[in-house]
Amino acid sequence: MTTTNTAETATTFPLGPFQVHRVGFGAMQLPGPGVMGPPQDRDTALAVLRRAVELGADHIDTAQYYGPDVSNELIRAALHPYGDDLALVSKVGALRNKKGSWLPAQKPAELRAAVQDNLQSLGVEQLAAVNLRITDDIPGYVRPALEDQLAEMVAMREEGLIAGVGISNATLDQVRTAIELADIVCVQNAYSLADQSDADVLALCAAQGVAYVPFFPLGSAFPGMPKVVDRPAVQAVADRLGRTPAQVGLAWLLADFDNILLIPGTSSLAHLEENMAVAEIELSNADIAELEA
Numbered sequence: 022m023t024t025t026n027t028a029e030t031a032t033t034f035p036l037g038p039f040q041v042h043r044v045g046f047g048a049m050q051l052p053g054p055g056v057m058g059p060p061q062d063r064d065t066a067l068a069v070l071r072r073a074v075e076l077g078a079d080h081i082d083t084a085q086y087y088g089p090d091v092s093n094e095l096i097r098a099a100l101h102p103y104g105d106d107l108a109l110v111s112k113v114g115a116l117r118n119k120k121g122s123w124l125p126a127q128k129p130a131e132l133r134a135a136v137q138d139n140l141q142s143l144g145v146e147q148l149a150a151v152n153l154r155i156t157d158d159i160p161g162y163v164r165p166a167l168e169d170q171l172a173e174m175v176a177m178r179e180e181g182l183i184a185g186v187g188i189s190n191a192t193l194d195q196v197r198t199a200i201e202l203a204d205i206v207c208v209q210n211a212y213s214l215a216d217q218s219d220a221d222v223l224a225l226c227a228a229q230g231v232a233y234v235p236f237f238p239l240g241s242a243f244p245g246m247p248k249v250v251d252r253p254a255v256q257a258v259a260d261r262l263g264r265t266p267a268q269v270g271l272a273w274l275l276a277d278f279d280n281i282l283l284i285p286g287t288s289s290l291a292h293l294e295e296n297m298a299v300a301e302i303e304l305s306n307a308d309i310a311e312l313e314a
């Protein structure tokens with residue numbers, strides 16, 4: 022897609038009242054396999070969180086339903102008391118059952134209960150932002166009206182429980198509605214070199230000054246989904262620049278639009294170091310054309 026890359030790539034972008042660095046951290050890879058249960062190596066999970074902040078991450082994405090209850094507990098154990106500039110962002114609208122299924126929980130009362138759970142488990146009085154996560158269609162589930170869900174999110178913002186409202190896994194129309202009714206600060210949708218189907222939402226966010234936070238920026242940990250690092254062009258550019266394919270995939274996102282904030286997920290200290298270093302990578306227009314071809 023058309024890029025807005027210039028010689029100067031912005032290093033920060035507003036996330037509601039926070040001005041965050043464009044490379045943050047996603048906490049979904051910290052719990053056990055399948056995002057269920059405790060981490061295989063708790064000490065490393067805690068070390069990854071601490072190192073992320075040391076390396077400049079001031080935007081951490083989480084959810085009460087990661088684990089469930091695991092990511093937030095780890096974040097608190099590793100980082101509380103938090104620095105004033107750390108933006109903790111969560112999402113509501115889903116639950117996990119014991120088998121690990123992702124279930125919708127989108128009634129306004131469920132959204133409120135989920136925000137309360139996040140505040141309590143993270144040990145904060147306010148979350149920097151909370152994404153209303155729209156679940157995929159599930160047979161038999163009647164999703165409450167988007168307007169009602171957004172009204173509850175706005176009410177919680179007015180009460181001071183959250184500083185900014187976001188929306189996630191949302192269509193272009195849903196994002197338009199959320200901008201109009203809730204003055205959202207961020208959109209969190211799937212987007213990467215391996216899946217650019219959300220480009221229209223990204224362009225809308227860029228035009229409106231709304232932060233766009235791609236989930237699955239590397240193609241996710243889920244088997245069967247196309248991985249950015251497997252793309253031959255990504256590998257070729259990485260070889261040429263002396264970088265890793267993951268770094269090139271993330272650097273392309275940073276170059277794509279200034280309102281993109283990264284939250285790559287990793288449970289590995291080595292991968293974290295790689296990911297946090299992508300802000301210093303400059304892709305040429307030729308690199309970008311090759312990656313997008």
Ligand SMILES: NC(=O)c1ccc[n+]([C@@H]2O[C@H](COP(=O)([O-])OP(=O)(O)OC[C@H]3O[C@@H](n4cnc5c(N)ncnc54)[C@H](OP(=O)(O)O)[C@@H]3O)[C@@H](O)[C@H]2O)c1
Nearest residue numbers: 047048049236237238239240241242267285286287288292
């Ligand atoms: N709103 C939503 O609905 C939603 C959905 C999914 C995710 N999210 C958020 O988005 C964040 C990012 O998505 P994600 O974690 O699912 O997927 P991702 O960032 O696209 O990919 C994570 C996978 O990439 C691997 N990886 C990370 N850094 C790497 C590197 N430098 N080199 C090679 N492999 C690397 C990880 O393995 P290792 O652990 O081995 O590094 C893991 O398998 C999540 O952590 C979560 O906070 C939001």
